[in-house]
Amino acid sequence: MFDEYEEWLHGTLEIIREQRALGNYRWAKAIRNNLKGVHKIYTDVKVYQNRHTNPRTWKDHNSHTMFLE
Numbered sequence: 001m002f003d004e005y006e007e008w009l010h011g012t013l014e015i016i017r018e019q020r021a022l023g024n025y026r027w028a029k030a031i032r033n034n035l036k037g038v039h040k041i042y043t044d045v046k047v048y049q050n051r052h053t054n055p056r057t058w059k060d061h062n063s064h065t066m067f068l069e
Contacts, residue, residue, distance in 0.1 A: 019027050
């Protein structure tokens with residue numbers, strides 16, 4: 001499962017870098033909504049990792065951080 005995720009993310013990053021080199025900002029604006037989920041996962045995990053205290057209850061977690069180790 002992790003291999004698939006890494007392959008998808010690396011492939012996506014290559015496409016993004018190619019389009020950036022071409023200056024294709026219309027494409028970047030068109031896919032912005034599709035990448036919001038990835039952005040949400042990234043920010044949730046970073047906020048969770050930067051906590052100074054441990055979550056006290058299950059409500060302090062969300063679906064992205066519930067099983068994070």
